Amino acid sequence: MTLVKIDIKNVASETHPDDRVVFYSPAFREAPGGGITSTAETVVPLVDGVGERELVPGPVTVTFECRGIADTRPKSGVVPDAGPVGVEDVIAGAFEYTPxxxxxxxxxxxxxxxxxxxxxxxxxxxxxxxxxWKQAAVPLETTSMSDLADGSWRVASNTVATGLGLPNLLGHLMVRTIGAGIRTALFQTEGTSTRPTEVWVTSALRDTGEWLPWQKMPGAADIPQAGVTEQQLTTAVDGVRFRHGNVGLTVTSMSELADGQHGIASNTVSNNLGLPGGVLGTLTTRLVGAGIRTALFQTEGTASTPAAVWATSTLRSTGEWLPWQKLGAAGSTPDPTPSTSAAPIAAGGLKTVPLALTLGQGAKNAPASGHYRIPFRYVPKIARYRVGFSLRNTRSNLSQGSGVTVTATIGKHAGAGAFTADPKIIASNMTVPDDGSAAYTAWVGEDIGSNVEGLLAYAYSSTAAPYLMVGGGFSATGASVTTVTPSTSVVVESPLNVWLEVEVESTVPVLGIIGDSITCGVGTTRPVYESWGNQYTRTIGGLAVLWGMSGDTAAKWVESSTQYKVTRWDHLDAPDAMVWAMGRNDFSNGSTAAQVQAMTETALTWMQQKARRCYAAAITPRQSGLGDTERATHNAWLRTRFAGVLDFDSAVGAPGGGLIPEFHSDGLHPNTAGAAAMAASITSPMTAVRV
Known part of the structure; x- marks a missing residue:
């Protein structure tokens, strides 16, 4: 117990015989020597303002019930382990105690x-x-590698080896899943005095799960001196006794990876690490001595390109990774040319790119039903595609409509909304969810790119009308979506949020653009199709991912950083470069350059998580001159903040102010010729050029 002394004469205006001080514990707790400290009150009467009492150490609440003290509120304090102490020090919090x-x-x-x-x-x-992740010996009854779980398996029987399609030898088999439908396998055979150990590789086709033929890696005599030896390869394979997950998007160097086997399930990750071709596959890294690390990368195989194996190691003096060396398949000539970057080396590996056909705008109601046709043209070859439909407006993040069903076809465009031949049916009475989530057609393995203009036809009905979106095309009447040559009229707005998701080679350049109605192509003959982004990427053999919302502002984009308009395509492969083209509407609404600059800085942080190369577009003038002073200040700042700025203000701006007459029709939005001039003003490549 600790003695606590009380003397209120220095703080009270007067003393009284009824003065008292009340102590109590704020909570039950263990008492010294055992037992529980009660929360009951301990009352200390004061004589001439003075008193004392022994109390249990620990937290305490003190109340002064004295006529000369106006403040009767409870006060918290601590009774120390030893005393005596004054009550004023107790409530001053000057002590600690040991429970x-x-x-x-x-x-x-x-x-x-x-x-x-x-x-x-x-x-x-x-x-x-x-x-x-060791597994047991493969059972005798196993006849397919698809029956095997991921891991390291012993092939301890020639019967098992034959059943799995392996070389008729015993050995060590590793199987790994690296993504949806993608599996790789590596088999190291038993070595003998007359036959050295061998390494064979294969992978499964992502579409069918079918295993491709085994490819034998060449022996040391077949590999150039600059490459790895079979012994190095064997050592790396022997060391793979542990498994890591897929490498994350934030990893930018193989030196950051722990020893082990890693899945490369994203083209973005592959490019970040500088892996050959920027493709998917299995990466094995190993520390073999002081300052020496090796890496082995097995790529995903495709129907046209077999799996390949690449090898590299670090310089022990600097830790720098040497150029990748490719190991050829049996019967082939190994490639003596080292890879120094993720530039396109060989085909193989795909990335998924979202391509908007309609884009968000202010709330406009579409008809309750209709038949629309939207043209598109993409230069790269497309391996497969699917079409997405949603009731969500990307401008407002809101959904509208109910009971919507869609029937759709796709084919080549003859012009005026007509097909060149009978189109392919890709959806029949498909329900589009009322909550704004996406409805997708099945994946279709057909090339709808290769610089041939295509046409999507879709008819819909609803119990409550959906939004009308920005998107140029045609409205058809008196015909079905399979009609080759219907009666049509030109439209610049189309119902529903509609987009394509396409798989293309990982080397295809992809440009992401964040912007407003000018990014959408409002003002052109065919909005979206003739937007400056789509016109530009067609000239470089690339694709444009449009985060465009007509009427949107930089302020609204920054506020929506966790909403659908920003995150809708986060699950797909990131663009190679990003462009910030927001601000025109902010200046029209009276925002200052400083305000828009602050929003740009916030947006830039998000962009840099998407792509290593980020650019800005100079804001174009308005015929009325509204906001021009702040716009000019902002454009000058952009040229100091970004390494690359697209000179759109010069491309379509008239020397005396406003827009060049032949490049606009409404004083604000560039027309088709204006968008073409903007695209043509981009003279330095933002991504790899592939035409």
Whole structure:
């Protein structure tokens, strides 16, 4: 117990025989020597303002019930382990105490520690065994590698080897899933005195799951001196006894990876790490000595390109990774040319790119039903595609409409909304969810690119009308979506949020653009199709991902950083470069250059998470001159903040102010010729050019 002394004569205006001080514990707690400290009040009567009482150490609440003290509110304090102490120091928080339970807790912790240390060998062994992901011998009845779980398997029978399509030898088989429908396998054979160990590789086709033929990696005599030897390859394979997950988007160097086997399930990750071709596959890294690391990369195989194996290592003096060396398949000539970057080396590996056919705008109601046709043209060859439909407006992030069903076809465009031949039916009475989530057609393995103009026809009905979106095309009447040559009329707005998702080679340049109605192509003959972004990427053999919302502002974009308009395509491969083209509407609404600059800085942080190369578009003038002073200040700042700025203000702006007459029709939006002039003003490549 601790003696607490009370003397209020220095703080009270007067004393009274009924003066008293009340102490109580704010909560139950263990008392010294055992038992529980009560929360009941301890009352200390004062004689001439003076009193004292022994109290249990610990937290305490003090109330002064004295005539000469106006403040009767409870006050918190701490009674220390030893005294005597004054009550004024108790409530000043000047003390600490050691709870009884702490000493007992320390004893329990030390006991638990000793017990854990006694079990550490077993725990470590169990953990090591789990990360080794070892499997048993492949059972005799197994006839397909698709029946095997991921892991390291023993092939201990020639019967098993033959059943799996392996070389008729015993050995070590590793199977790994690296993404949806993608699996790789590596088989290292038993070595003998007359036959050295061999390494064979294969992978499964993502579409069918069918395993491609095994490819034998050449021996040391077949590999150039600049490459790795078979012994190095064998050592790397032997060391793969543990498994890591897929490499994350934030990793930018192989030096950041722990030893082990890693899945490369994203083209963005592959490019970030500088892997050959920027393709998907399995990466194995290993520390083999002081300052020496090796890496082995097995690529995904496709129907046209077999799996390949690449190897590299670090210089022990600097830790720098040497150029990749490609190991050829059996019967082929190994490639002596090293890869120094993720430039296109060989076909193989795909990325998924979203291509908007309609884009958001202010709330406009579409008809309750209709038949629309939207043209498109993409230069790269497309491996496969699907079409997405949604009731969500990307401008407002809101959904509208209910009971919507869609029937759709796709084919080549003859012009005026007509097909060149009978189109392919890709959706029949497909329901579009009322909550704004996406409805997708099945994937179609057909090339709708290769610089041939295509046409999407879709008819819909609803119980409540959906939004009308920005999107140039045709409205058809008196015909079905399979009609080759219907009666049509030109439209610049089309119902529903509609987009394509296409798979293209990983080397196709992709440009992401964040912007307003000018990014959407409002003012052109065919909005979206004739937007400056689509016109530009067609000239470089690339694709444009449009985060465009007519009427939107930089302020609204920044506010919506976690909403659908910003995040809708986060699950797909990121663009190679990004362009910030927001601000025109902010200046028209009276925003200052400083305000738009602050929003741009916020947006730039998001863009840099998407792409390593980020650019800005200079804001174009308005015929009325509205906001021009702040716009000019902002454009000058952009040229100091970004390494590359698209000179759109010069491309379509008249020397005396406003827009060049032949490049606009409404004083604000560039027309088709204006958008073409903007695209033509981009003279320095933002991504790789592939035409």
């Amino acid at each position: 009884e339970v702490v000493n007992r807790g320390i004893d329990q912790i030390e006991g638990a520690r000793d017990e854990a240390l006694g079990q550490v060998s077993g725990a470590v062994a169990a953990e090591v065994d789990s990360i080794r």
